[in-house]
Amino acid sequence: MGVHILDPKRDSSITKQRLLLATMLVLVLTMVVLGRLYYLQVVKHDRYRTLSVENRIGLLPMPPVRGRIFDRNGEILAENYPVYELEVIPDQTQDLKRTVRELNDLISLSDAELDRFDRLLKTRPSFEPRLLKHSLSYEEASLIAVNQYRFPGVALRASLRRFYPYAGLTAHTVGYVARISEEDLRQIDRSAYRGTRYIGQLGIEARYEDELLGVAGYETVEFNAHSRIVRSLDQHAPMSGWNVHLTLDVALQKVAREALGDHRGAVVALRPETGDVLAFVSTPDYDPNLFASGFGLHSYDDLRTSLDKPLLNRALYGRYAPGSTIKPILALAAMDHGLDPKKKVFCGGAFKLSGRDRPYRCWNRDGHGDLNLLQAIEESCDSFFYQLALDLGIENMSSWFGNFGLGQTTGIDLNDEPSGLVPSRDWKRRTHGEAWFPGETVIAGIGQGYLLATPLQLAVATAAIANRGKRVQPRLLARFENLETGEIVPGPEVRITAITAVDSSLLDTVIQGMIAVVHGPRGTARASGRGAAYRMAGKTGTSQLISIGQDETYDPNSVPERLRDHALYITFAPVERPRIALAVVVENAGSGSRVAAPIARKILDYYFIERLRRAALTSPANDFG
Amino acid sequence: MILGNRLRIDGALFFGIVMLLGVGLFVVFSAGGEDWDLLQRHGIRILVSLVVLLLVAQVPPDALQRWSPYVFFVGMGALVLVLVLGYADRGAQRWLDFGVIRFQPSEIMKLAVPMAVVWVLTRRPLPPRLPDLILAVALTLLPASLVVIQPDLGTAVLLIISGLLAVFLAGVRWHHLLMLAAVVAATAPYLWYRLHDYQQARIVTMFNPWADPMGSGYHIIQSQIAVGSAGIAGKGWLRGTQSQLEFIPERSTDFIFAVFAEEFGLIGAAVLLVLYLFVVGRSLVLAYRTQDSYSRLLVGSLALTFFFYVFVNVAMVTGVLPVVGIPLPLISYGGTSMVTLMAAFGIIMGACTHRRLMS
Numbered sequence: 001m002g003v004h005i006l007d008p009k010r011d012s013s014i015t016k017q018r019l020l021l022a023t024m025l026v027l028v029l030t031m032v033v034l035g036r037l038y039y040l041q042v043v044k045h046d047r048y049r050t051l052s053v054e055n056r057i058g059l060l061p062m063p064p065v066r067g068r069i070f071d072r073n074g075e076i077l078a079e080n081y082p083v084y085e086l087e088v089i090p091d092q093t094q095d096l097k098r099t100v101r102e103l104n105d106l107i108s109l110s111d112a113e114l115d116r117f118d119r120l121l122k123t124r125p126s127f128e129p130r131l132l133k134h135s136l137s138y139e140e141a142s143l144i145a146v147n148q149y150r151f152p153g154v155a156l157r158a159s160l161r162r163f164y165p166y167a168g169l170t171a172h173t174v175g176y177v178a179r180i181s182e183e184d185l186r187q188i189d190r191s192a193y194r195g196t197r198y199i200g201q202l203g204i205e206a207r208y209e210d211e212l213l214g215v216a217g218y219e220t221v222e223f224n225a226h227s228r229i230v231r232s233l234d235q236h237a238p239m240s241g242w243n244v245h246l247t248l249d250v251a252l253q254k255v256a257r258e259a260l261g262d263h264r265g266a267v268v269a270l271r272p273e274t275g276d277v278l279a280f281v282s283t284p285d286y287d288p289n290l291f292a293s294g295f296g297l298h299s300y301d302d303l304r305t306s307l308d309k310p311l312l313n314r315a316l317y318g319r320y321a322p323g324s325t326i327k328p329i330l331a332l333a334a335m336d337h338g339l340d341p342k343k344k345v346f347c348g349g350a351f352k353l354s355g356r357d358r359p360y361r362c363w364n365r366d367g368h369g370d371l372n373l374l375q376a377i378e379e380s381c382d383s384f385f386y387q388l389a390l391d392l393g394i395e396n397m398s399s400w401f402g403n404f405g406l407g408q409t410t411g412i413d414l415n416d417e418p419s420g421l422v423p424s425r426d427w428k429r430r431t432h433g434e435a436w437f438p439g440e441t442v443i444a445g446i447g448q449g450y451l452l453a454t455p456l457q458l459a460v461a462t463a464a465i466a467n468r469g470k471r472v473q474p475r476l477l478a479r480f481e482n483l484e485t486g487e488i489v490p491g492p493e494v495r496i497t498a499i500t501a502v503d504s505s506l507l508d509t510v511i512q513g514m515i516a517v518v519h520g521p522r523g524t525a526r527a528s529g530r531g532a533a534y535r536m537a538g539k540t541g542t543s544q545l546i547s548i549g550q551d552e553t554y555d556p557n558s559v560p561e562r563l564r565d566h567a568l569y570i571t572f573a574p575v576e577r578p579r580i581a582l583a584v585v586v587e588n589a590g591s592g593s594r595v596a597a598p599i600a601r602k603i604l605d606y607y608f609i610e611r612l613r614r615a616a617l618t619s620p621a622n623d624f625g
Numbered sequence: 626m627i628l629g630n631r632l633r634i635d636g637a638l639f640f641g642i643v644m645l646l647g648v649g650l651f652v653v654f655s656a657g658g659e660d661w662d663l664l665q666r667h668g669i670r671i672l673v674s675l676v677v678l679l680l681v682a683q684v685p686p687d688a689l690q691r692w693s694p695y696v697f698f699v700g701m702g703a704l705v706l707v708l709v710l711g712y713a714d715r716g717a718q719r720w721l722d723f724g725v726i727r728f729q730p731s732e733i734m735k736l737a738v739p740m741a742v743v744w745v746l747t748r749r750p751l752p753p754r755l756p757d758l759i760l761a762v763a764l765t766l767l768p769a770s771l772v773v774i775q776p777d778l779g780t781a782v783l784l785i786i787s788g789l790l791a792v793f794l795a796g797v798r799w800h801h802l803l804m805l806a807a808v809v810a811a812t813a814p815y816l817w818y819r820l821h822d823y824q825q826a827r828i829v830t831m832f833n834p835w836a837d838p839m840g841s842g843y844h845i846i847q848s849q850i851a852v853g854s855a856g857i858a859g860k861g862w863l864r865g866t867q868s869q870l871e872f873i874p875e876r877s878t879d880f881i882f883a884v885f886a887e888e889f890g891l892i893g894a895a896v897l898l899v900l901y902l903f904v905v906g907r908s909l910v911l912a913y914r915t916q917d918s919y920s921r922l923l924v925g926s927l928a929l930t931f932f933f934y935v936f937v938n939v940a941m942v943t944g945v946l947p948v949v950g951i952p953l954p955l956i957s958y959g960g961t962s963m964v965t966l967m968a969a970f971g972i973i974m975g976a977c978t979h980r981r982l983m984s
Contacts, residue, residue, distance in 0.1 A: 011751045011918045014796035015925070022794065022929050023909055029936050030898060036943045040853040041891040048853025055850065056870050224870035225847075 056222050057233070061195030064214025065160060067241030069174055069204060071250040072276070072478060077170050078205070080160040084141040087129040090121065092153030092226075099151055100132070106147060107140040109133055129155065135293060162198060162292045166250060168285035169257055172313035173248060173277075173414075173476065175203020176288030192216055198292060203313075204244060204476060207413050211480055214241035242480040242489075247276035252607060256281045259602040263595075265586035266314035268459035269603065272572060272581045275463070275472035275494040277412065279603070280456075282314040307562075316414055319421070319452040320585055323541030323592065324380045325570045326401070326447035328465060328510045331373055333400035334388045335506045341373040347383035353390070353442060360386050360442055363542070377513030378520045380540060382446050389445025394436060397444055398424045403499045404461035404471065406453050411473040411495060420457050423450035448544060458583035462570040465511065466537070466578035469502035511537050515575055518597075525569065528597035534608050535575040538600065540592035541568035556590055564588040569596035573604050580607055633682040633978040635911060641904040642678075642955065642970060646671050648885075648897065649956035655863050656877040656884040657958065663877070667958050674967035681971025685979045686920045689972065693737075693744035697764065700737040703730030704771045731780045732965040734768045736972070738784050739930065742791040743922040751918065752796035761792055762805065778824055779937075779949035786933045791926040795918075828947040847872045848883035848942050852894075859890025877958040879950055882942040898939075905932040908970075911977040920976040927969045934966075 040048065069078035086103070093099045100117070103109065109117075113133050120130040136144070136156070144156055162177045164170060177198040180188070184199050193199070194216050200209040217238030222230045256267040256279045269279035286303050303310055312318070335341060349367035350359035362368065362382040368375075376384035389397060401407060407422030423444070425436040443449045453461075456474065464471040477491035514537035516522075518529035524540045543566040556564050567589045572581040582600050589595040650667065657663040707730050742761045746753045753761065765788025772781040793802075817825065826841040834842035834849070851867035860866065865887035867873050873883050886894045908928030915921040934954040940946040952959075954966050 007750050008917070011747075011796075012916075012921075014751045015794055015918060015921050016913060018794045018796055019909060019913055019921070019925050022790070022925065023906070026902070026905060026909075026929070026932050029932075030902060032945065033936060033939050033943065034895060034898060036940070036945050037852065037886065037891055037894050040849060040943060041856055041886070041894075044853050045856045048850050049856070051850045052854035052867055055847075055872055056866050222870070225872040230870060 056224070056230075058221055058223050060219040060221050060229075062217035062219055062236075062238045063195035063197075064216055064238035065240040066162065066177070066198075066214065067208075067212040067243045067480075069212075069244045069246065071246055071248045071253075072278075073249065073251070074245075075250045076165055077174050077246065077248070077250060078162060078164050081163050082158055083134065083161040084136040084144075085131060085157045085159055086133040086136060086144060087155045087157050088117070088132050089129045089153045089155070094152060099154060103132065103144075103151065103154065106143055107133070107136070129157075135161065159197075162289075164288045166254075167287045167289060169254060169281075170248070170250065171203075171285045171288040172282040172315065173203050173246075173253075173280045174288070175205035175207075176201055176291040177205050178291040194218070201291065203414060204246065207415055208242075208244050208477070208480075211242040212244060215239040240482075240484060242482055245478045245481060246476050247271070247274075247278065247478045248280065248476060249278045251611065252603065253279045253281055255279075255606040255610075256599075256603050257283065259599040260586065263586045263589050264308060264314070265584070265589070266318055266455040267585075267599070267603065268315050268455045268583045269607075270459050270463045270472075270474055270581045272463035272466040272472065272578045273470075275474045275496075276478070277474050277476050278580065278607075280315050280476070282312070282316075282318070284308050284310040286310045314585070314587075315455045316412070317418055317454065318585065319418065319454055320566055320568065321449070321451060321543040322406075322447040322453045322458060323543035323566070323568050324382075324385075324446055325458060325539045325541035325568050325583075325592070326451070326453075327377055327380065327385055328514055328539055329400055329404050329461065330385060330388060330392070330397060330445060331377055331510050331513065332502065332506055333392055333396060335373070335509065336400075336501060336503065337392060337396060339373065339388065339391070341509050344370040344372050345376070345384050345387055346370050347381050349383070351383045351386035351442070353438060356439065360439075374509065374513045374516060375522075377510070377539070378516035378523050380517070380524045385445040386442045387445075389441050390438070394441045394444060395424060397441070398422050400501075401451070403501055404464050405497075406451070406457055406461060410456055410460045412456060413475055413477050413491075417456075418454060420454050421450060421452040447541060455583045455585045458568070458570055458585070459581055462572055462583055463578075463581035464499060465507065465514070466572035466581045468504050468507055469499045471497040471499055473497075511575065514539055514571075518571070524593040525571075525597040527593070528601040532601070532605075534573055534604070536571050536573040536604065537575050538569060538571035538597065540597055541570070542566070542591045542593075543568060545588075561588055565590055567592045567595035569593075569600050571597075571600050571604070573608070580604065632679060633975050634679070635907070635974045635977060638904065638907045638911065638970065638974065641900060641907060642967075644900055645904065645955040648900070649958075651862065652881055652885045652888075652956055653877055653958045655865070655888060656868055656873075656881050658869070658871075659863065663958065670959070670963055674963045677964050678967040678971040678974070681968045682975040682978070684972075684975050686915075686917070686923075686976040689740065689923070689976070690744060690747075690919045693740040696733070697737045697741035700730055700733040701768060701771075703733065704768060706730070708771060708774060729961045731768075731772045731775070731777060731784075732961045734772070734784055735780070735787065735930070735965050736927075736969060738765055738768055739787045739791045739923060739926045742788050743795070743919055743926065746791065746795040747918045747922060752798055753792070755801065758792065758797060758801055761788065764788065773819075776821055776824070777950065778820075779951040782937070782949055783930065783934065783951065786937075787926055787930040790929045790933070791922055794922050794925045794929075827949070830947070834944065844874050844880070844948055845944050847874065848880050849944050851883040851887040852943055855887045855890045857891045859886070859888050859893055862888050864888060878952050879938070879948075879957065880942055881957045882939050882953050885956070886942075898935075901932070901935045905929075905935075908973050911973060915977055924973045924976050927973055931966065931969065 066080055068076060071077055090096050117132050141156055164174060178201045179197055180193060180199045196216065200206040200212060205212065215238060217236045219232055220234035221232050224230050252269060256269065260267060260281060260283050263283060265283055267279055267281040270277055347362055347368035349365045350361045352359045368379055368381045371379065371381055371384060401422045407420055409417045409419050428434055428436050440449050444451055460471065460474055473495040475491055475494055479491055480489040515535060517540065518525045518536045518538045520526060523529065525538050529536060545563050545565065567586040569584045569592045570582065572578040582603060584596040584600050586595050650664065653667045654664045741764045745757055745761050745764060749757060765785055769781045769784040772784060830837065830841040830845060834845045836842060838846055847867060851865065851873050854867065865884060867887050868876055868884040873880050876884050885897065905928055908924065912921050912925040912928060915924055931954060934951060937946060938951050938953045941948050952962055
């Protein structure tokens with residue numbers, strides 16, 4: 001290696017030159033950074049300002065309080081009570097598994113709750129809270145609250161739970177709320193349901209969902225980077241839903257329910273002049289509270305698949321052959337077509353259609369002998385009405401059924417009301433592709449065959465008779481009430497349809513027949529009229545599910561239970577100024593006179609005697625109507 | 626500046642440094658969520674650093690020159706020790722704990738690498754020849770690669786920058802520089818492969834942070850939002866929503882510039898950059914005035930390294946460069962980097978205030 005002579009002058013000029021170059025580099029890089037700052041802070045300022053606001057400002061929904069539901073006397077049928085729910089935000093826990101284990105030690109979680117939580121874990125993003133346990137007891141909630149510091153990411157959430165104090169008794173009428181499903185989400189206005197987790201599913205809860213729901217409020221809050229709320233910036237309070245007052249009388253409902261006992265069946269009670277639905281019972285029933293609080297593992301399936309169909313509202317959806325309860329309407333139709341009510345017809349226990357071998361039997365095998373129209377109603381003579389039906393013809397009969405609201409919706413304020421079925425020649429050709437047979441006209445005379453009516457329709461028809469030919473639209477809604485403003489909005493005017501074809505003197509005749517059914521010496525419901533302090537008009541019915549052969553007798557013990565006759569009864573009282581019209585249907589229970597009529601009597605006795613006595617005891621100023 | 630001369634302090638440079646430290650106190654207070662304890666610790670660290678500056682300034686440059694190789698070897702030894710001791714420990718091992726003080730050997734290397742490189746290059750006339758150049762590059766890459774293993778990408782990058790700056794100032798020939806660039810380009814794929822996943826992600830993220838806004842893009846997006854939303858005038862001291870609501874990560878340390886820019890806007894950021902330029906410029910002037918090559922190259926490369934600290938940090942916070950963990954010099958809270966920086970300024974001042982005998 002050669003000797004290098006250091007040359008400070010040359011070194012100095014090299015390094016000074018390089019220092020100048022470096023200084024220029026420094027200036028250039030500084031300009032780059034300044035340019036970038038200008039770009040971010042001036043050119044793109046608006047965009048970043050928006051992002052910064054979105055970062056920290058959020059809207060917290062404030063769900064409204066759902067309106068309560070009352071019966072006509074102010075009894076609470078649906079209310080809200082506060083519950084605590086335990087929620088976990090997986091992202092904010094330190095160790096999710098350990099957190100859940102320690103919570104389990106503290107308040108003991110069921111397997112179903114743990115399963116559901118695991119399921120929720122997989123389906124939702126992990127920064128969202130998810131439910132671990134609902135309706136904590138007060139003790140459980142306090143345990144969690146005291147130990148809160150141990151559980152980051154675990155929160156107690158106070159919410160309101162829907163509660164139905166009468167449980168099954170009002171389930172079919174009031175309906176229930178359930179968690180909003182994916183399907184619901186597609187149909188509802190999501191912004192209206194922000195923060196709300198339940199939606200009315202059936203009955204009044206579904207029908208008046210919009211009014212009951214209320215208006216959601218919101219709170220504008222500032223979040224920090226950990227999604228913790230730093231402060232509230234603005235609040236729009238929610239507006240509670242309207243309270244709904246029903247026409248229902250839950251005490252009467254209870255009496256009707258008890259009168260039905262263990263039977264499957266339905267009772268509908270109306271105020272004839274107003275259409276107020278006083279009782280709307282369907283048995284068996286179910287506990288609607290389970291839809292809000294959650295079912296056990298199998299019980300919803302049990303309800304759904306049960307042979308007794310507890311989820312079916314029979315009062316609204318049950319379609320039954322009305323049997324002899326249809327006879328008063330037919331009697332009216334016949335008189336309108338010129339039948340002399342005094343004319344007698346002979347009943348020998350059976351009726352024969354010319355050209356056919358098979359006779360149509362009267363329920364009374366021995367025959368009623370000679371009887372006129374009034375007696376035929378009183379004794380419910382089938383032979384008389386076979387002939388009457390044949391004389392009227394199916395088209396006339398159908399048009400009169402229609403006059404009384406059969407085969408069409410009643411317009412009650414419940415969703416998806418069925419229309420029942422009133423057959424006609426056209427209808428048969430359309431649906432069965434067959435001509436109408438005369439024999440079908442004959443059995444229509446005793447309410448058998450294709451004719452199908454719901455208990456509600458029967459009650460409406462009965463009320464129309466009680467009203468001397470004015471058919472009312474039944475209604476459950478009495479009024480809405482806004483607790484915050486004190487505003488009261490009555491339900492819509494009921495529609496009253498005057499049945500123009502009805503001559504009121506003819507109707508009086510029919511009513512005389514119906515009175516005789518209860519109070520006459522040979523009335524089919526005379527056992528249920530005995531000793532009554534008020535006068536009733538009624539008509540029994542027995543609806544056959546199987547046809548009985550020519551030489552057979554109907555023996556209930558030999559027929560499977562579910563194929564036995566349905567028992568029906570319609571009635572109104574007091575005759576002089578009807579205050580209530582009833583339709584009672586008891587499935588597979590036998591004859592209307594033996595089973596359905598006594599049930600009606602119990603209901604009426606309560607309504608006219610027991611209820612007024614109680615009202616007089618508690619509040620002398622009460623409405624005695 | 627009679628007193629200044631006696632203390633071997635350059636008044637103008639000292640003034641600039643103290644101004645930056647003062648700004649740092651305000652920003653740390655805001656970024657720390659108005660935490661007085663934190664501010665107090667920051668203040669103590671500043672005082673300690675100022676003492677270190679004063680002490681280092683007393684060392685004459687020829688002593689520094691003589692010690693250069695030893696300082697380098699001690700630093701290397703410490704780096705190896707850290708690796709050996711920390712091998713079984715967590716992912717990142719950067720510290721040596723002596724009970725009383727914990728210390729980060731990579732910080733020593735920030736001074737030792739330029740000292741050693743300059744020492745090598747100034748033994749012979751400038752511009753450096755190839756063998757010296759290769760030796761200088763080796764003295765840079767060896768500690769840098771040990772630091773990468775720690776892993777501390779930011780410090781490694783700065784070590785390489787400081788070595789290269791010394792080489793550059795020494796008047797390296799342009800074709801040598803091109804060769805170096807070619808070597809770097811050739812080894813780049815291998816280096817990329819050696820990077821940790823998160824380090825790769827950071828570099829990828831720089832080009833498109835919105836590809837993963839809640840993951841690897843989160844830091845850079847939030848800091849850009851902070852800077853961009855400030856506008857020209859800023860949101861006001863203690864009133865930056867991104868900072869105060871903790872959207873900016875590492876906001877008292879690596880991302881403190883985002884806090885400053887959010888609260889003081891483009892005007893504040895420009896003033897801060899001018900302040901930094903003043904400190905760098907004054908240091909370069911001092912380098913210019915030194916009489917020997919060792920002092921000039923050392924002072925020059927330390928001054929430029931300081932500038933690159935600032936540049937890399939601000940470029941990272943504003944999304945021009947990938948996120949590498951480098952604090953904003955003289956302003957960020959914590960670490961031994963403050964002490965090292967002040968030691969560097971001590972060297973700068975000492976080198977320029979001692980009259981050297983011509984050898």
